[in-house]
Amino acid sequence: MIDLSWMAWTWPTAIFFIAIFALIALMGVWEYAVPGGGPRVGILRFETTRGDRLFVSLLGSAFICLGWLWATDLSLWYALIVCAAFFALVFRTV
Structure with missing residues (x-):
């Protein structure tokens, strides 16, 4: 088990950064292919x-997540759904 206490990280924070690094790595593989x-x-x-x-x-x-935290007390899981829709919209239209 990895001990993240030296940086006061939580597992959700670690998963968030791992997901971003994985996205960047997948983009690199896609660009290579x-x-x-x-x-x-x-x-x-x-x-x-x-x-x-x-x-x-x-x-x-x-920014969606920051605005979500500012505007509502609902769980960030709902913001994740909005972010996924935004992601799809950007890749389709931008």
């Missing part, structure tokens, strides 16, 4: 790549 990724122009009217869309979706998800 299919180089280029076909940059495209979406609703923001400038060219984006898969990495750009991942960055926008992660940044937007952070």
Whole structure:
């Protein structure tokens, strides 16, 4: 078992960062398998790549979670559903 007490981390925090690192690693594998990724122009009217869309979706998800904590006392699991929808929307339209 990994002891995270030296950094005062909790398991949910560790899982959160592991998920982000896994997303970045998966993007690297995807880029290696299919180089280029076909940059495209979406609703923001400038060219984006898969990495750009991942960055926008992660940044937007952070703001969604912060806004969720500010606006409601409901569980963050509901915010995760909103973030997943935002993620899909960004990858489809941006």
